[in-house]
Amino acid sequence: MCLSHVVPAPKVSRRSVLAAGVAVPLAFGASEAMAAAPDTFVIANVRIFDGKRVIDRGHVVVTGGRIVSVLEHGGAPETLHVIDGRGKTLLPGMIDGHVHHTNPVRTDAPRFGVTTELDMVSDPTVHGPFKQQRRSYAPTANSDLWTAGWWATVPGGHGTSSGQKFPLVEPGTIPAEFVAARQAEGSDHLKLALEDKDLITGKPIPTLSADQTNKLVVAAKKLGMPAVAHATNQRLAQVALRAGVTGLVHIFADDVVSAETVALAQRSGAFVLPTLTLWSAWDSTAIPASSAVVNDPRVAPYISATQRAFLDTPWGFERPGLANASRTIKILHDAGVPITVGTDSGIPGIAYGVSLLVELELLVRAGLTPREALTAATATPAGIYGFADRGRIRAGLRADLVLVDGDPTKDITAMRGISAVWRNGAPITR
Numbered sequence: 001m002c003l004s005h006v007v008p009a010p011k012v013s014r015r016s017v018l019a020a021g022v023a024v025p026l027a028f029g030a031s032e033a034m035a036a037a038p039d040t041f042v043i044a045n046v047r048i049f050d051g052k053r054v055i056d057r058g059h060v061v062v063t064g065g066r067i068v069s070v071l072e073h074g075g076a077p078e079t080l081h082v083i084d085g086r087g088k089t090l091l092p093g094m095i096d097g098h099v100h101h102t103n104p105v106r107t108d109a110p111r112f113g114v115t116t117e118l119d120m121v122s123d124p125t126v127h128g129p130f131k132q133q134r135r136s137y138a139p140t141a142n143s144d145l146w147t148a149g150w151w152a153t154v155p156g157g158h159g160t161s162s163g164q165k166f167p168l169v170e171p172g173t174i175p176a177e178f179v180a181a182r183q184a185e186g187s188d189h190l191k192l193a194l195e196d197k198d199l200i201t202g203k204p205i206p207t208l209s210a211d212q213t214n215k216l217v218v219a220a221k222k223l224g225m226p227a228v229a230h231a232t233n234q235r236l237a238q239v240a241l242r243a244g245v246t247g248l249v250h251i252f253a254d255d256v257v258s259a260e261t262v263a264l265a266q267r268s269g270a271f272v273l274p275t276l277t278l279w280s281a282w283d284s285t286a287i288p289a290s291s292a293v294v295n296d297p298r299v300a301p302y303i304s305a306t307q308r309a310f311l312d313t314p315w316g317f318e319r320p321g322l323a324n325a326s327r328t329i330k331i332l333h334d335a336g337v338p339i340t341v342g343t344d345s346g347i348p349g350i351a352y353g354v355s356l357l358v359e360l361e362l363l364v365r366a367g368l369t370p371r372e373a374l375t376a377a378t379a380t381p382a383g384i385y386g387f388a389d390r391g392r393i394r395a396g397l398r399a400d401l402v403l404v405d406g407d408p409t410k411d412i413t414a415m416r417g418i419s420a421v422w423r424n425g426a427p428i429t430r
Helices: 031-036 128-133 175-185 210-222 234-243 259-268 276-282 290-294 305-311 322-334 354-366 370-376 379-385 412-416
Strands: 040-049 054-063 066-071 081-084 088-092 094-099 114-119 144-147 190-193 227-230 401-405 418-423
Touching: 040 401, 094 379, 128 144, 175 210, 190 210, 210 227, 210 234, 227 234, 234 259, 259 322, 276 290, 276 322, 276 354, 290 354, 305 354, 322 354, 354 370, 354 412, 370 379, 370 412, 401 412
Parallel strands: 040 081, 040 088, 094 114, 114 144, 190 227
Antiparallel strands: 040 054, 054 066, 088 401, 401 418
C-alpha cells in the first residue's frame, strides 16, 4: 500500500520456521519419492486446471524444469517416476500481482503455491539477483520477482512520510526522463500514486495531476513498461483510466463503481486488481476472512514466524470498505473488465503467499466463480504482463506447479489443502 505502512521483517532465521514447531509429512504420502527429487517425473491421473480450463483426468510430464507434455488420454508413461494425483488437482504456480519486497527472504510465498510476485514499490538496488533468477530453470525455493522499484509520487504525496529518500515528481520534472530513470534502475513496471488523502488521518495531501499522470503513462508505454496506478477513491481511479493505465492495483471503496467508471475501464482495456484482503484487514464490520484461512489446520503448520509477524500486526484504525469494493469487483467482472489477484503483502495483517489464499476466497465471496478466481491468479496476469513461460499448464512452459487435495475449481477453500509445490520442476519443502 505505502512505504510508510510497511512492516520491517522480524529478526528470525531465514529457514522456514514452522508455527508451533510442527513437522508435517508430505500430504500425498510419497515423502521418500519426493526426497529423491527426480529431474523427470509424471504427475499422473490428476485433475488439471490449466489456467483456464479443467481436464478431468490427465498426466503432466516434467523434465529439466519444464513441462514436457500434458496428456489427456491413455495411461501415464510407465518408464517415468510417477506421482499419484488421484483425488487431487494440479494448477499452475500462482501470481501475486501486488506485494512489497520488504525483506530478502522470498521462500514464504512458494510454500503456499505463489511462485511469481510483482513488487509494487521498494528499493530497486536489491533486485539484481531476482532478475537473474527468473530467467533460470534451475531449482530454487524462491519466488520469481518483478518490481516497480520507486514509484511516481509528488513531494508530500502518498508514500513520502516513511522518511525514506527516493526520486519524486517535482515541479519541472520531465515525465519521460523520470520514467527512463526508473527503467535504468531496473524497474519492470511503473507505479503511479494517486491518493489525495492520508489513509490514516484523512487529511488532504498533494497528488499527481491529471496532466502528470497522462505524460507518465505515455512515457512508460513508449519504453514498453506497464503503467499501474494506486487509487483508493473513484475520482482518481477515473484519472488513471483516462490516462490509459495498464491497470489499477487497488480497487476504490469510497463508493460502488459508477456506470461512467465501468465505461472508462471497458474502453481503456485496463485490468483491476482489487486487494480485497487489504479492505478486509481495515474493516472490522466485514465477515472475517483471514483468520479462517490462517488458522485452518491445513494451513497453520506451514506459516513461518516471519509470516505470522505480518499477520499479527494491527493497523490501529478502521476504514470500512470491503462491501463497496466487493460489489464493485462483481460489476466490473460482469462488464468484462479483466480481474487479477494481489494481496499487498509486506504490510500489516497481510503475509506473502498465505494471504493469496484469503484473496481467492474473498473474490469468490464477491461473486466470481472459483475457476474465475483461479484464472485471475494464473493465466490472466501472465497474459497482461507478457509472462510467456508461466501462468498455464502447457508443454514447453516453466514447471511451476501446485498440487491440491480436492477440487478448488468447485470449492475455493480446497486451496487450503496444498499437497505439493514445484518451482522449476523441483519440489518445495513446505
